[in-house]
Amino acid sequence: MKIDFTRSGGFAGMRSAVAIDTENLPSTESERLHRLVEEAGFFDLPAALKSTAPGGDRFQYRVKVEEGTRRKEIVADEAAVPERLRPLLDYLTGWARASQKRKTV
Amino acid sequence: MKEVDTDSNSHAACICPIYCIVPPHILKRIAEHGNANQKSWAFRTLAISEQARGQRQAVGLIAALATTSTGTKRRTVYDARNSSRLPGTIVRAEGGPKSKDPAVNEAYLGAGTTYDLYYKVFGRNSIDERGMRLDSTVHYGRDYDNAFWNGQQMVYGDGDGELFNRFTIAIDVIGHELTHGVTQYEAGLEYEDQPGALNESMSDVFGSLVKQYRRRQTAKNADWLIGKGLLASGVKGKALRSMKEPGTAYDDDLLGKDPQPGHMKDYVKTHDDNGGVHINSGIPNRAFYETAIRLGGYAWQKAGQIWYVALRDKLRPTSQFKDAAKATWMAARELYGNGSLELKAVQQGWSEVGIKV
Numbered sequence: 477m478k479i480d481f482t483r484s485g486g487f488a489g490m491r492s493a494v495a496i497d498t499e500n501l502p503s504t505e506s507e508r509l510h511r512l513v514e515e516a517g518f519f520d521l522p523a524a525l526k527s528t529a530p531g532g533d534r535f536q537y538r539v540k541v542e543e544g545t546r547r548k549e550i551v552a553d554e555a556a557v558p559e560r561l562r563p564l565l566d567y568l569t570g571w572a573r574a575s576q577k578r579k580t581v
Numbered sequence: 582m583k584e585v586d587t588d589s590n591s592h593a594a595c596i597c598p599i600y601c602i603v604p605p606h607i608l609k610r611i612a613e614h615g616n617a618n619q620k621s622w623a624f625r626t627l628a629i630s631e632q633a634r635g636q637r638q639a640v641g642l643i644a645a646l647a648t649t650s651t652g653t654k655r656r657t658v659y660d661a662r663n664s665s666r667l668p669g670t671i672v673r674a675e676g677g678p679k680s681k682d683p684a685v686n687e688a689y690l691g692a693g694t695t696y697d698l699y700y701k702v703f704g705r706n707s708i709d710e711r712g713m714r715l716d717s718t719v720h721y722g723r724d725y726d727n728a729f730w731n732g733q734q735m736v737y738g739d740g741d742g743e744l745f746n747r748f749t750i751a752i753d754v755i756g757h758e759l760t761h762g763v764t765q766y767e768a769g770l771e772y773e774d775q776p777g778a779l780n781e782s783m784s785d786v787f788g789s790l791v792k793q794y795r796r797r798q799t800a801k802n803a804d805w806l807i808g809k810g811l812l813a814s815g816v817k818g819k820a821l822r823s824m825k826e827p828g829t830a831y832d833d834d835l836l837g838k839d840p841q842p843g844h845m846k847d848y849v850k851t852h853d854d855n856g857g858v859h860i861n862s863g864i865p866n867r868a869f870y871e872t873a874i875r876l877g878g879y880a881w882q883k884a885g886q887i888w889y890v891a892l893r894d895k896l897r898p899t900s901q902f903k904d905a906a907k908a909t910w911m912a913a914r915e916l917y918g919n920g921s922l923e924l925k926a927v928q929q930g931w932s933e934v935g936i937k938v
Contacts, residue, residue, distance in 0.1 A: 482853060486727040487754065488745070488808070488821050489859025490836055532761035532772060532784065533729040536854060551852075555731070576835050 477510060480540040481568040485554075487533040494572040512564040513541055519548050527555035537565055652706055654696045658688045659718040661736075668734060669718050684749045688717040688737060691755030691791070698756070698787070698794045699763070702881050703889045708762035715759070719749060728754050730761035743813055744836065750810045751820075756791030757784040757807070768896035775901040777858035782865035783892055789824060790881045800873040800880040806830065824870045827863030843867040845902070845935035864934050865905055872909075872930030876923060883923055887913045906931040910938045 482493040498506040518541055527534070534554040541548055557565060654675060660682075661669035672685050680686055692715040699705040707713045716734035725738025728748035735758040737748040748754050761784050764770055770780035785807050793803045807830075808821035818831020818839070827841035841863030842849055848864065851857045873884035887909050895908030909927050917923035928938050 484853035485855065485859060487729065487748065487757070487859075488726070488811075489840075489854055491840075491853055530732040530765045530772075531730050532764075532780065533727065533758070533859075534731075535727065538853070 477506075477513070477541065477543040479509065479513075479542075479568070480538075480549075481572060482538040483535050483565075483569055483572060484538070485534065485536040492569070492572040492576060494568065494575045496568075496571065509567070512567055513543075516561045516564045518550075518561070518564070519546055521548075521550050521558075521561065523548075523550055525550065525552035525556040525558070525561075527553040529555055531555060539565070539568070652700055653712060654693060654707075655712070655714045656689055656692045656696075657714060657716050658685050659716065660685070661718050661721045663720055663723050663739075665722050667718055667721075667731065667736065668716055669720075672719075682719070684719040684737065684739070684747050687747075687749035687752075688719050688735070688755065691749065691752045692717055692735070692759065694752060694795045695756045695759045695787075695791045698791050698881065702794070702885065705763070705889075705893075708759060709766045713762075717755075719747075728758055730758045730765075732765065735759060740811070740813070744816055746811055746813055748811065751792075751808050752795055753785075753788035753792040753807055753809075754811065755788070757788030760784040760787040763787070764892065767893045768900065769898045770896060770900065771898050772855055772858060774856035774858075775861070776899050777855050778861040779865055779896065779900060779902065779905050781858045781862035782869070783888070785822065785824060785862060785866050786869045786888055787885070790885050793879070794881055797879075799878055800870075800884070801877065803880065805870055812836075822859075822863065822866070824863075824866040827867055841866075843934065864936075865902060868906070868930045868934045868936065870930075871933040872926050875926040875929060883917075884926075887916060887923065887927060890916065902936055906936045906938045 477498040479496045479498075480493075481496070482491060484491045496509070498509055501509070518539075536554065537550075537552045537557070539550050539552070552561070552565075656673075656675050657671060658673040658680075659667075659669035660672045661667065672682070673680050673689050696707060696715060699707070707715065717737065718734060719737050721736045721738050724741040726740055726745045728735070728737045730736070735755065737754075740746045740748060761780070764780050764783050768783075770776045770783070772780055789803070789805060789807060793800075805825035806820035806823055809819060811821060812818050812831065816831065816836060817833040818836070820830045822839070822841055823830045827843035828839050830839040830841070832838045840849065840860050842861065843863050844867075845864060849857045849860045851860070854860060869884060869888060872887070873880035876883045890912035891905065891908040895911055896905060900908065909931075910924065913921070913924045913927045931938050
């Protein structure tokens, strides 16, 4: 499974991104990501999760997942993220942060 | 009264951004002349917009009844205790004693200075001009690297401590968030592309003015930085944005380089961040700085007044940068007259960033 993740916006307006191929991951990590994608019902989500409420400085997420013949890209406003998708986004945010760090080592 | 607003329904379209895309006069045409599907969609959308407008008016009435006398600050600070439930538990109310928690006191004081700037300098009674309560929540989420306005209140994260400190640490952040509320009640700038970047810029402009007002700094003495103190020690940068020199606030191995342009020729086209609303805001930010520095003295007295009148009376939900240039020019003409130095400064300010008025 391949995942492309970007978080943008927020007060700081900083972009943070990571690309993951689960084939290159230890099996526990790979299994965890597969499970989070399943639990999010990722392939059944609408392509755009837009917030209808006014506001400012919230994050915006863009996630692309490819698995076998399945392929999907979603864009989600932080205020419109469904509960079931939250754990996957939090996990990928942590990955993006960690991979930024590795670049500097 | 909005000068460019000839359609009394245009506000209704923006209550619910999903229905915002098509203005009411076009919806009405579709309802009259479209095919069966289009007609039904247009009628439904119009009905929802009208309903939303009615709700806003009803809410407005209740708010007016609940409003205390003009010019009364009503601040409440809540603690989310690292959850994402809002607003959280009340920890300090108006006139209440100081807390031991610096985030609580910063949120309280920052909201107070912002209220004072709007009331004493611009004659505005709170966010909605009706004495709306100023609610803030601190300690939102865990290691949350952000602050935001959710349409009703301000929300501040603690930062992760490694890249970001707590978001209440910089008073301009507080002014920035409250100004999102003012923009919501006035120009209603859509949060996407150029209108979104203008929305962001208004928040930076008045956020920076809150800081300058608190410190009694002139345009010349101010640092024009947004979010100074927010970057954790060890991060290479002085702040998150520079209104004076967009693109120079930080350059760090981990965070990358400040991506803000300061001129139209460098406008960034992107799908991220709602079309780069926090990036392209550098252009109107610098136009404000260039105007203020030409006028000298305290930036809130003249440049701030001009921008405030533009935000309150001239800008519309879909205004572009060139509309903002024209709006501020019109505001300056109204306030200071034809041939005034102020009018010239506005023109030069926008010209510096490649926008001709």
